[in-house]
Amino acid sequence: MANTKSAIKAARKSLRNAARNKTIKTRLKTLAKAVAAAVKAEDAEKARAASISFSSALDRAVKSNVIHRNSASHHKSQIAKHIFAVKQ
Helix, strand or coil, X not given: CCCCHHHHHHHHHHHHHHHHHHHHHHHHHHHHHXXXXXXXXXXXXXXXXXXXXXXXXXXXXXXXXXXXXXHHHHHHHHHHHHHHHHHC
């Protein structure tokens, strides 16, 4: 249990941030699955639209320090590779 006033505040803040991070990460996983499903179905237009929304969500997650920017960059490059394969 936190003993000082600042530690109590930090504990409350930690819970708020953890809840925010969980919702953002869950949303990212959902969008990633949507992209994967579109790629698997070989629907180029649907895959492109899903990848745009996933990339945008990744950028917002990086902006709020939920995920690391290199991790987002890695995910975007992998998605681009799969989208390019579907177009071929």
